[in-house]
Amino acid sequence: MVEIKNHLENDIFTIFVIGEVDASSSIYLDESISEATKKHKKILVNCQQLEYISSAGLGVFMSYINDMEDSGITLVIFGLSDKVKHVFQILGLDQLLKITKSEDEAKKMVNGI
Amino acid sequence: MAELRHEYYKSIVVIPLFIQEQYIASIALLKDVNEGFSKEMIEIIRTFVNQASISIENHRLMMEAIVNERYKEELKIAKRVQEGLMPKALHTNCDLEISTFSKAAAEVGGDYFDTYKISDEKLAIIVGDVSGKGTSAAFHMSQMKGIFHSLVQLNLPIHDFIIKANNALSECLDRTSFITIAYFIIDSEKKTFRFSRAGHCPTLYYSAEENQVMYLEDNGLGLGILRDRQFDSYVEVNEINYQSGDILVLYTDGITEAKNPRNEEFGYERLKWLLEEKAKLDAKDIKEAIVQGMYDFCGSNVIEDDVTLLIIKVK
Numbered sequence: 001m002v003e004i005k006n007h008l009e010n011d012i013f014t015i016f017v018i019g020e021v022d023a024s025s026s027i028y029l030d031e032s033i034s035e036a037t038k039k040h041k042k043i044l045v046n047c048q049q050l051e052y053i054s055s056a057g058l059g060v061f062m063s064y065i066n067d068m069e070d071s072g073i074t075l076v077i078f079g080l081s082d083k084v085k086h087v088f089q090i091l092g093l094d095q096l097l098k099i100t101k102s103e104d105e106a107k108k109m110v111n112g113i
Numbered sequence: 114m115a116e117l118r119h120e121y122y123k124s125i126v127v128i129p130l131f132i133q134e135q136y137i138a139s140i141a142l143l144k145d146v147n148e149g150f151s152k153e154m155i156e157i158i159r160t161f162v163n164q165a166s167i168s169i170e171n172h173r174l175m176m177e178a179i180v181n182e183r184y185k186e187e188l189k190i191a192k193r194v195q196e197g198l199m200p201k202a203l204h205t206n207c208d209l210e211i212s213t214f215s216k217a218a219a220e221v222g223g224d225y226f227d228t229y230k231i232s233d234e235k236l237a238i239i240v241g242d243v244s245g246k247g248t249s250a251a252f253h254m255s256q257m258k259g260i261f262h263s264l265v266q267l268n269l270p271i272h273d274f275i276i277k278a279n280n281a282l283s284e285c286l287d288r289t290s291f292i293t294i295a296y297f298i299i300d301s302e303k304k305t306f307r308f309s310r311a312g313h314c315p316t317l318y319y320s321a322e323e324n325q326v327m328y329l330e331d332n333g334l335g336l337g338i339l340r341d342r343q344f345d346s347y348v349e350v351n352e353i354n355y356q357s358g359d360i361l362v363l364y365t366d367g368i369t370e371a372k373n374p375r376n377e378e379f380g381y382e383r384l385k386w387l388l389e390e391k392a393k394l395d396a397k398d399i400k401e402a403i404v405q406g407m408y409d410f411c412g413s414n415v416i417e418d419d420v421t422l423l424i425i426k427v428k
Contacts, residue, residue, distance in 0.1 A: 023246045030289065055244035055366075059289035062338050083378075091293060091312040092334035092347060 001025055004032045012110060013040035018049040021057030030060045033075075037064065041073050042110045046103070048079030058091055065096050074098070078106035116147060124149040128162045132170045140165070188220040195221045195251055198258050204230040207428075208301040211238075212396040214404050214422040222419035223250025224365045225257050229265040234302040237265045240363040240423060241294040242313065244335075249290070250419075256285045257292055271296060271309045271350045275336075279311070283340035291337040295363050299355075299425070306353045306361065311336050314366050317384060319392045321358025321427075326389045328381065329353075359427045360399070362388055367420035371407050379410050396426040 002025040005016040013036050021029055036043050061077070068075055076098040080088065088094045100106050117125050122143040130137045140162055144150065150158075195217075205211050205228070215224060223243030231237055241257050243250040260281045264274050274296060282292060293313035299306055308316065312335025315328040334347035353359075362384070371379040384403065391402045400422060408414050 026289075055242070055291075056246070056289070059244045059291060062291060062335075063289045065338070066340070090314060091291075092332070092338070095332075095334065095347065096338070 023056040221251035224419040317362035319360035367418035
């Protein structure tokens with residue numbers, strides 16, 4: 001199961017993804033990113049407590065790549081464990097998404113620094 | 114029970130129907146005389162109403178069972194259709210022995226593998242994995258099969274095959290779905306493996322000359338992720354000259370992500386160790402050793418994800 005929390009600080013909207021994202025729980029991730037992209041231009045996805053992501057979960061991230069480019073939204077994923085990061089790398093998503101280690105780096109990246 | 118002011122009916126009794134403490138309906142009985150329902154009569158009516166409740170519940174359960182049975186039957190048909198989509202006999206060439214294992218976690222799954230003899234020398238091999246699970250994955254898997262068989266006949270360079278497959282799937286897949294594939298053309302004249310990895314688990318390769326096992330971790334991107342021309346720049350094609358004793362292990366993540374009761378994954382390292390240990394065996398025995406190794410690790414033969422494994426060994 002996955003738990004999703006949100007936090008807004010200044011103009012940066014952070015989505016916390018906690019637990020496991022599988023085929024059934026990926027819809028919650030989809031809903032929360034969809035909501036965030038409607039209202040915010042700077043989005044961080046905190047994955048420090050993401051233990052597992054299935055292909056269906058990766059599909060959610062993938063589906064926003066084109067939308068975000070078109071609408072000037074910046075989404076940065078940070079805090080991936082080595083195992084979860086490897087899953088992004090195998091699929092090749094690390095070449096298309098902004099992924100970084102720490103929250104500080106992610107904030108800089110989302111602010112275009 | 115009450116008195117009625119009706120020109121014809123003078124008394125009424127209403128008894129509610131409950132099924133498992135939930136109100137379902139009421140039965141109303143009318144009579145043309147005042148105080149027409151005695152205590153005894155109401156007791157008898159109650160008994161009938163209880164019987165009626167049980168009958169209604171039985172009918173509902175029966176209808177539910179019929180619908181469930183129909184779903185099960187449909188899934189059985191889907192399973193049969195999908196089994197028909199898996200190759201019955203694998204093409205091979207004089208240089209190779211091939212052994213395969215494939216098992217879906219549910220009735221139907223999203224794993225795919227196939228072979229095609231392009232010419233006497235050239236053999237195409239594909240292993241694919243559709244994102245998601247179950248029936249939705251199974252529909253996309255059948256699309257992948259159609260695309261593979263349409264394109265492979267054109268004898269395209271691997272680069273073009275991957276790009277055309279991505280174009281075709283971009284029109285077919287829903288917005289959150291993608292397919293990863295490992296695509297190989299094995300040429301027995303030039304003695305080469307040519308291959309590309311479109312986001313799929315890296316193929317495991319054993320070089321007999323170096324007596325070494327390694328993952329072929331070339332760059333690539335899953336099909337359907339970039340649905341425009343930008344995709345072209347992410348396609349990478351590589352080539353290995355093979356010799357007798359070399360082995361390719363193509364598989365899906367159902368193997369590497371198989372879990373034991375302590376929630377640990379079988380992982381890439383265990384798969385590599387197993388091949389190092391079993392590299393001298395023939396393809397069929399290597400396959401059996403890996404499948405058994407995975408089951409032993411998990412402590413059960415029940416798998417959570419679709420599993421596909423192909424062992425290709427050069428004679």
